[in-house]
Amino acid sequence: MKHLARVVKCVFAGFCLLVLADDSVARAAQKATVDTSAWLRYEMPDIRKLKDTALDMSFLLEAPAGKHGFLTVKEDKFFFEDGTEAHFWGGNLFAEANFPTHSQAESLAQRIAMTGANLVRMHHRDVVAPWTDFIVRRNLFGGQSPETTRVLDKEMLDRFDYLVHCFKKRGIYIFLSHLSSRKIMPADGIPQPTDSLDDIYAGLKIEGEFDDFLIRLQQAYLDKLLTHKNPYTHLSLAEDPVLAMTEVINEDSLLFLGAGPNFSTNSDYYKRMLQGQFNAWLLRKYKARAALAKAWQPADGKGRGLGDEEDPEKGNVAFNYRFTYDSRARHDPAWSRQRNLDMYAFLYDTQAAYCDRMYGFLRALRVKCPIAGSNHWISDVADLHLNADFDYVDRHEY
Numbered sequence: 206m207k208h209l210a211r212v213v214k215c216v217f218a219g220f221c222l223l224v225l226a227d228d229s230v231a232r233a234a235q236k237a238t239v240d241t242s243a244w245l246r247y248e249m250p251d252i253r254k255l256k257d258t259a260l261d262m263s264f265l266l267e268a269p270a271g272k273h274g275f276l277t278v279k280e281d282k283f284f285f286e287d288g289t290e291a292h293f294w295g296g297n298l299f300a301e302a303n304f305p306t307h308s309q310a311e312s313l314a315q316r317i318a319m320t321g322a323n324l325v326r327m328h329h330r331d332v333v334a335p336w337t338d339f340i341v342r343r344n345l346f347g348g349q350s351p352e353t354t355r356v357l358d359k360e361m362l363d364r365f366d367y368l369v370h371c372f373k374k375r376g377i378y379i380f381l382s383h384l385s386s387r388k389i390m391p392a393d394g395i396p397q398p399t400d401s402l403d404d405i406y407a408g409l410k411i412e413g414e415f416d417d418f419l420i421r422l423q424q425a426y427l428d429k430l431l432t433h434k435n436p437y438t439h440l441s442l443a444e445d446p447v448l449a450m451t452e453v454i455n456e457d458s459l460l461f462l463g464a465g466p467n468f469s470t471n472s473d474y475y476k477r478m479l480q481g482q483f484n485a486w487l488l489r490k491y492k493a494r495a496a497l498a499k500a501w502q503p504a505d506g507k508g509r510g511l512g513d514e515e516d517p518e519k520g521n522v523a524f525n526y527r528f529t530y531d532s533r534a535r536h537d538p539a540w541s542r543q544r545n546l547d548m549y550a551f552l553y554d555t556q557a558a559y560c561d562r563m564y565g566f567l568r569a570l571r572v573k574c575p576i577a578g579s580n581h582w583i584s585d586v587a588d589l590h591l592n593a594d595f596d597y598v599d600r601h602e603y
Contacts, residue, residue: 252316262321266376270323271446275573276378278596283575286446293378293449295324300332300386301343304364314371324449325372326380330365331387331426332407345430353392355422357429363436369447370437378449381442383430384408384423385455393422401472410457410468412475414559415482423454424566431570443572452577453563456601459556460549460588461581463527470526483524486551487517494518503541510541524548553587560591 255261267273274286283291296317305313317325332341333351342349345365347358372379386407389395395402396418405412405419413419431443442448461468470479491497494516501510515522525537525548536545560578567576575596581588582601592598 252312252319255319261319263315263318263375265321266318266323268374268376269447270373270376270378270449273446275446276449276575278575283597291449293324295322295326295377295380297326297328300329300341303327303330303368304343304345304361305368306364307367310364310368310371314368314375314377317372317377318375323376324378324380326382327365328382328455329385330382331385333386333388333390351390353390354387355393355425357433362433366435367437369435369442369445373438373445373447379447380449381451382455383427383451383453384413387426389419389422397472397474401474404470404472404475406467408455408457411459411462411470413454414457414459415479415555416475420559420562423563427567428570431567431572443570446573448572448574450575450577450597451567451572452580452599453560453567453595454579456581457579458581458583458585458588459552459559460585461583462552463525476524476526479526480522480524481520482555483548483551484517484520484522486554487522487547490547491517497522501541501544501547508538508541508544510544549587553591557591557594560594564595 250260273289273291276291277284277286283293285291329341330345331354332344333346333349333354343361344351345357345361346354347361351358369379387409388407389402389405389409391402409419409423413423432441434441435445438445438447457468463469470476487497491500494511497517498511503510511522525540536542540548564576564578577597577599578592578595580599580601582603589598
């Protein structure tokens with residue numbers, strides 16, 4: 206990778222979850238078992254009455270967003286193009302909150318500006334299925350369970366565009382989370398048997414980093430979203446300095462493989478694909494079966510090296526699909542030390558190749574803002590090393 210490796214500082218910290226309440230939220234609240242009889246009722250202040258009062262922090266923002274040029278990285282800090290050091294404080298917009306009506310967008314942008322926040326992470330815009338305890342009805346592909354995720358819905362895109370426009374006018378930058386909850390639909394044209402669709406978890410966890418078809422789907426979506434000209438700003442997101450930061454994939458890591466049902470490869474189709482790629486990786490490293498057998502021979506006689514029937518040229522060298530970042534699983538005593546290390550190195554190299562490919566694609570779209578890899582919560586040093594190769598590092602913690 207040619208991008209910066211020294212920036213390992215996460216500077217985005219969400220202080221609130223900004224949502225547009227609807228009937229589903231109200232119904233969920235009614236079903237709550239918590240005794241709220243002693244609670245004090247909170248009423249959202251009228252923004253017209255807040256304007257220019259001590260509770261109006263909008264004077265802290267410099268509008269419009271982008272007036273200092275694109276955000277850049279210098280050593281371990283963010284600077285705008287004109288040399289102004291950048292500082293951000295912001296929150297998170299979830300799912301359909303990214304698609305308000307035009308009047309709602311104006312009010313939402315004004316209210317956020319009044320908090321003094323100058324950065325909003327626009328997240329889960331691609332939810333196409335029930336999420337947590339409520340139904341998400343709107344997304345960039347249209348409504349609940351769209352026929353395909355290859356097409357951006359015109360109405361939702363217009364709402365999204367106008368909200369970006371409102372943020373920009375108020376001096377609020379955006380952080381785009383590109384791949385969060387996308388679920389592949391049968392009409393997307395996926396080439397494998399349809400029963401393996403269930404293996405692809407929302408957000409394309411794991412498979413989205415090694416299946417070429419899924420990677421190309423990600424790229425097609427990014428092309429549509431980032432090069433589309435916003436009719437209100439008259440710029441595409443790629444060329445608009447309102448876009449302060451972005452990332453490749455939300456909360457994912459191949460080094461987390463097998464850690465839970467959402468980060469597992471279960472179908473025969475994807476197991477064969479991953480095993481095939483592992484065998485090809487072994488051939489590139491060892492060139493011949495004899496060298497591989499020698500390297501995997503357990504020095505202490507413990508653990509399995511290369512089996513007599515296994516041959517990378519035949520593609521039948523077995524792979525451990527429960528190979529998590531947990532050190533106990535990473536060094537499974539059933540395998541020799543070098544076999545364990547090679548399985549882990551293969552996952553590392555595969556993720557690095559995905560990161561390189563996606564970073565290069567975003568730059569080819571003329572995206573100028575700093576780009577992060579993934580914001581997974583694991584503290585695995587190898588995953589941190591991978592992500593430190595991007596422009597900045599974002600980590601999540603729960």
